[in-house]
Amino acid sequence: MKLYWGKLLLTKNLSEELKVVTDATKSHKYPAFKRGPHDDRYFLTSDERILEYDIDSVVFEENSPYQKVQIVHSKSLGNLLILDELQNLSERDLIYTETLMQRGKVDYKGKEVVILGGGDGALLYELLKEEPAFVTMMELDEVVLRACREHLRGCCGNCLDQLKGDKYEIIVDDCVKSLDKMIKDGKKVDFVFGDLTDIPVSTSPQGEAWDFIRLILNKAMQVLKPKGMYMTHGNGASSPQSLKMFEEQLNNLKVPVEFTTDRAFVPSFLEDWVFYQVWQKPLPN
């Protein structure tokens, strides 16, 4: 069982004494909220519960044209990418990338891959270890790339040091534009990853949030080979409502699809996250 020492025991005793003195039926002590010049110690779970992180410094902060980009240092998670106040990826989150790409279950050898977003470089870095034919990453935000290249090397290694390598290219532009070009050129690939950040990050008109997600999904299906697969992160396992809404979008695409899900506890999210694998429904014989 759990044992606390020190300050907590003092406050516990104080709380007990106050209870007697004030004749209260119950009491519950909370630590003071810590506000300051960089008060981003508090982040939310997918079901909007508050969590206080052990963040001790802000390593990088810059407002890009698209979002607020921060890298903070957590004592237990290492460096952590924060985009518009949402925790995105920490140096302890390899399980996030491995579950997203279904490592060990999917063979990338010799395959063509597109990453939509993925600016932290973690997915690109891990995919390149699987000997794919070529990976094309389409990331809009140069600031994210720069922040992660410098301060999130525990995730991206050296793969953001240059935009083009033997086996990959990073196109710094709106992925909608890049996808449209692929569609126009008739270029098809084996895997597309939806590794985009928050909804408003696009230069294209997008209407409602779900319209944008459906737009991306429909375009992604168009650049997939018939047996290709679309893979993406979903939402927290404790947010079944959001997962259901996403699945309704999947069931509402121009091309009928089937999908499976997998889940993993992501250290920097402090909760279970659900990931999707989507493919085109085979035509009936």
Place this chain on the structure above:
Amino acid sequence: MKLYWGKLLLTKNLSEELKVVTDATKSHKYPAFKRGPHDDRYFLTSDERILEYDIDSVVFEENSPYQKVQIVHSKSLGNLLILDELQNLSERDLIYTETLMQRGKVDYKGKEVVILGGGDGALLYELLKEEPAFVTMMELDEVVLRACREHLRGCCGNCLDQLKGDKYEIIVDDCVKSLDKMIKDGKKVDFVFGDLTDIPVSTSPQGEAWDFIRLILNKAMQVLKPKGMYMTHGNGASSPQSLKMFEEQLNNLKVPVEFTTDRAFVPSFLEDWVFYQVWQKPLPN
């Protein structure tokens, strides 16, 4: 990267607009604190950060003569034992027990084991699977045993259904008294587990918190065979100060000892926890 939908997007947009209207340089939204008849959604990490749990009901609540015993239900953790407002063990915490007992690294077959505390029954239940000769558990609080027997079966299985079995006995009494009897009788065992709850839970006079911990450690060392081992939980990995203080107690026992540590992420603690393995220093040749 992470994607949020729904309510959060609304508050984000509102926050952005207020920032412009009020000419603020920054803004940060927090969810409202949820208070109610059972406001125990909030628990702390070892370094006193606040965490909000997805608790949706209180399954059991009773004030024993020693502590406040609660079992609450969490959507992601299952049932969770709370003692004096500290999260103790949930039905997703097998890793806690396995790290405490060093499963796979220590052989319990045919061994004599004593558990000090351990009222949730998880350690007893897991140890009995390892075919020990006999396990004696010394738990003070009958209310904890009753609560866990009924509502924490994901941890203790059926091993709290009766106080005595072929291979174990649960003595419902102060472990200090039971240890003194063992010492007087000259009874020695292979393993002693320090699985006690918060400090004030004892009927014996104990002075300061550290005095009590040292008292237990000294008595435990007296009932161990020369090559026996004492195993216990320490504290959060993010609380090096507390760990250091505990290690000072270890270095201050009547019998000189050596120790190793192991650590694991405990789901219901939402942090890494450190566990200790302690044994008597061999005499110089």
